[in-house]
């Protein structure tokens with residue numbers, strides 16, 4: 001463990017752990033749109049930028065993305081210095097021009113006092129901020145069904161050739177973790193559709209509620225050694241079953257002790 005100073009407070013941190021983890025532990029609110037605990041950091045959004053210096057840097061400081069900067073002894077970190085806030089405002093300004101219709105971007109920009117972009121608004125801009133969380137999570141799950149495609153303004157996330165991706169199992173990891181809700185899907189009855197691909201949803205054998213897609217259940221039982229039948233009961237019924245069993249064990253223990 002080493003000592004570092006964050007916003008004037010001395011804290012202990014593991015040498016080598018990323019600054020953003022320490023900042024988050026301290027519950028300091030630093031925007032980090034492309035960060036997700038489950039995947040390797042990418043440093044794409046630049047919003048987690050902080051100012052760092054050390055006693056022996058003779059007054060010099062530099063700006064680093066905290067999600068990618070490893071802790072070093074004696075670092076002095078400012079998460080909201082005037083210059084850091086100005087950098088974040090500039091990034092928000094650019095985001096607002098590129099994604100004028102994203103409520104998530106509007107809200108974040110507003111928190112930094114950016115109500116209107118000073119750049120030309122890209123009227124046909126979509127809500128994909130190219131954070132890469134969806135593709136990294138999909139890769140981490142082992143599917144590799146989507147990737148970042150295109151260039152410049154046209155860059156976005158999509159499956160190969162924009163066709164239903166053969167490797168997608170309809171798990172929704174991409175859509176549920178997208179910070180701007182760009183990835184659309186629909187669940188209707190026992191049919192899920194995402195990336196123009198249809199999936200059959202399994203129905204709970206006890207209450208009839210849908211659980212997960214057949215493809216995802218097959219993938220999990222094949223690769224994670226979870227029996228397929230497990231996915232034929234929904235979470236609520238699993239919980240109910242567990243609580244009933246616990247009740248029976250408690251009653252039996254009480255009986256045995258009396």
Ligand code: FES
Pocket residue numbers: 031032033034035042043044045046047048049065066067068
């Ligand atoms: S969270 Fe660090 S660059 Fe996006």
